Amino acid sequence: MAEDGHACYVYGVVPDEKGAQGERADQAVKDLPAVGDERSPITFIRRGGLAAVVSEVPTGKPLGTPDDLRAHAGVLDMLAASGMPVLPLRFGTVVRDPRAVTDELLTEGHDDFGWALDRLRGSAQFTLRARYVQDEVLREVLEEHVEARRLREELEGLPEAAGYDLRIQLGQLVVEAVGAKREADAREIEHRLAPFALAVATSEPVSAEGVVDAAFLVEDKKREVFGQAVEELAQRWQGRVRLRLLGPLAPYDFVADALRQGEEVG
CATH class of the missing domain: 3.30.70 (Alpha-Beta Plaits)
Structure with missing residues (x-):
């Protein structure tokens, strides 16, 4: 050639x-x-x-x-x-x-x-990308955290310079609260979908609104039930989290484990 x-x-x-x-x-x-x-x-x-x-x-x-x-x-x-x-x-x-x-x-x-x-x-990779609807997750933070509501109320009507320190405090609180939600929601995704997969690999998303990027190695015979589980999760989180499912894909995130298992057998 x-x-x-x-x-x-x-x-x-x-x-x-x-x-x-x-x-x-x-x-x-x-x-x-x-x-x-x-x-x-x-x-x-x-x-x-x-x-x-x-x-x-x-x-x-x-x-x-x-x-x-x-x-x-x-x-x-x-x-x-x-x-x-x-x-x-x-x-x-x-x-x-x-x-x-x-x-x-x-x-x-x-x-x-x-x-x-x-x-x-007999399997393929499916990658799920989860992203927050930012306005909705911010509303949740303000509902759940009294201190966040108090800081926001104090900032209303203040000049930008006068409220600088309060904005820093509110920003840090929101970042921490969203981070806690992100960890909990990533666990929920894995809890609901992992039973239908042979293996799972997760990574932190790059964007600020990202929840998780999760790769699932799914057997061909379980594609339908896996897809149904994703759809149920999307309906449950409608308006709060956007889910995008990609696949079937080549098993990029599972190559190293498959090769390592081969070495162990050898």
Whole structure:
């Protein structure tokens, strides 16, 4: 595949499936834009029951544009949506040529990749992003905290300079109160949804109104009940918390654990 000035960009590793599943995987990535060169065809390099998902990339072109990032995730997520177990590799994984993909990547990582794919088979990642409706959560804080109401009342009608210290106090109180709510609501999300998942990985959101970003590894046979649980939570928190469910996705947040379990078995 590679010529002078080109190398192999590797998206991830999948089982070398035959029959209908393999055909679905081929169709899933057909005509998708590729990293580095959107017109480069996405193909599979096979070795020992595994296949690396690759495309040709110019060696002299820096990677990392928004289009590159979207292309990387798009290939992996389409494979996951097709039902193919997929082990994502880190963005920017480039191997010098197809022989190095087979002789180094797939051969040296064969056992670990195989064990990890076995653990991820029949499941996909769903990511839930929870964000507060800021006016509503502020109303809750003022209702629940007498001191917050008192400070706000004192500030009414005061010039900005005269109320500086009070505004600092009120701001700190609100930040602490919202932080406590965030911890409680993140626990509630995990409590309600974790029973329908094989594993959960959470991270703090970047935005001030964020509650939590939670990734769930969900078995295919439990997707419906998991989705129902998310919908029930959305209805319960309607007008208070906005929920956005993404998936099925490649299992980005569960790769390290799957590989680590493979090492322990080995």
